[in-house]
Amino acid sequence: MMGLLEFKELCKEYRRGGRAFNAVNRANLSVEPGDFISIIGRSGSGKTTLLNMGAGLLKPTGGSVFFEGHDIHRLNDEEISFFRNEKIGYVPQGQSLLSNFTVFDNVCIPWFLFKREGDAEGRAFILLEKVGISHLAASYPRELSGGEMRRAAIARALINSPRILIADEPTGDLDVQTTAEIMRLFKAIAEEGTAVLIVTHELDTLDYGNKTYTMDAGNLSPHAA
Numbered sequence: 093m094m095g096l097l098e099f100k101e102l103c104k105e106y107r108r109g110g111r112a113f114n115a116v117n118r119a120n121l122s123v124e125p126g127d128f129i130s131i132i133g134r135s136g137s138g139k140t141t142l143l144n145m146g147a148g149l150l151k152p153t154g155g156s157v158f159f160e161g162h163d164i165h166r167l168n169d170e171e172i173s174f175f176r177n178e179k180i181g182y183v184p185q186g187q188s189l190l191s192n193f194t195v196f197d198n199v200c201i202p203w204f205l206f207k208r209e210g211d212a213e214g215r216a217f218i219l220l221e222k223v224g225i226s227h228l229a230a231s232y233p234r235e236l237s238g239g240e241m242r243r244a245a246i247a248r249a250l251i252n253s254p255r256i257l258i259a260d261e262p263t264g265d266l267d268v269q270t271t272a273e274i275m276r277l278f279k280a281i282a283e284e285g286t287a288v289l290i291v292t293h294e295l296d297t298l299d300y301g302n303k304t305y306t307m308d309a310g311n312l313s314p315h316a317a
C-alpha cells in the first residue's frame with residue numbers, strides 16, 4: 093500500500109567551496125490522509141530542502157518522491173506545475189504574498205493559474221473567514237502583521253482543495269498565542285482529511301500533530317519523545 097506522499101531514500105547533494113555534502117541524506121517518510129506530521133530540526137539541518145523536494149519544487153539528487161503512487165520528479169515541467177497547483181498547498185518560509193495584490197486576490201491566484209470553473213471568490217471568502225482575516229480581504233500585504241500574512245498564505249494554499257498542506261516554519265517569528273491559533277487551525281484541517289506536513293524549530297508546536305520527526309544534519313528520524 094502506497095501512502096498519499098512517500099519519500100524513498102530521498103537525497104539532495106549540494107556543493108559549496110569545492111566540497112559536496114548531503115543537505116538531505118536518504119530520507120524516508122510516509123504521509124497518509126489526515127496525518128498531521130511535524131519535522132523539527134535546527135537551522136541548516138535540511139528542512140526546507142526536504143520540503144521543497146516533497147512539493148516538487150526542487151529535484152532530488154537521489155531517491156524518489158511518490159504522490160498517490162506517482163513518482164513526481166519524473167513528470168515534465170508542465171505536468172509538475174499542474175500537479176502541484178491541483179494537489180499540494182504550499183506555505184513557503186517567510187513572507188510570500190504578492191505585494192501588489194490585495195489579500196483577497198492573493199488567495200484567488202492559484203485558482204486562476206489554471207483554468208477552473210466555479211466560484212473562486214465565494215471560496216476565497218470562506219477560507220479568509222476560516223483563518224480569521226476576512227475583514228482584511230481588501231488590504232494589501234504591507235498593511236498586515238506577520239501573523240495575518242501567514243494566515244493569508246495558508247488560505248491561499250487551501251484555495252484549490254489540496255490533498256496535502258505543506259508549510260515551512262508557519263509560526264516562525266510569531267508569538268505564543270498566535271502560534272497556538274495557527275496550530276489549532278492546522279489540526280482542524282488535518283481532521284477534515286487534508287494531510288498536514290510542517291517543519292519547525294520550535295518544540296512548543298509538537299503537541300498538535302500525530303507524528304513527529306527530527307531532522308539532524310540531513311538525517312530524518314522518528315522523534316524520540
Ligand SMILES: Nc1ncnc2c1ncn2[C@@H]1O[C@H](COP(=O)(O)OP(=O)(O)OP(=O)(O)O)[C@@H](O)[C@H]1O
Binds near residue numbers: 115134136140141185
Ligand atoms: N543552493 C544551495 N547550494 C548549496 N548549499 C545549500 C543550498 N541551499 C541550501 N544549502 C545548504 O543546505 C543546508 C540545508 O539548508 P536548508 O535551507 O534546507 O536548512 P533549514 O533546515 O531549512 O534551515 P532554517 O531552519 O534556517 O530554515 C544548509 O547548510 C544550507 O546552507
Ligand SMILES: [Mg+2]
Binds near residue numbers: 139140141185260
Ligand atoms: Mg528552512
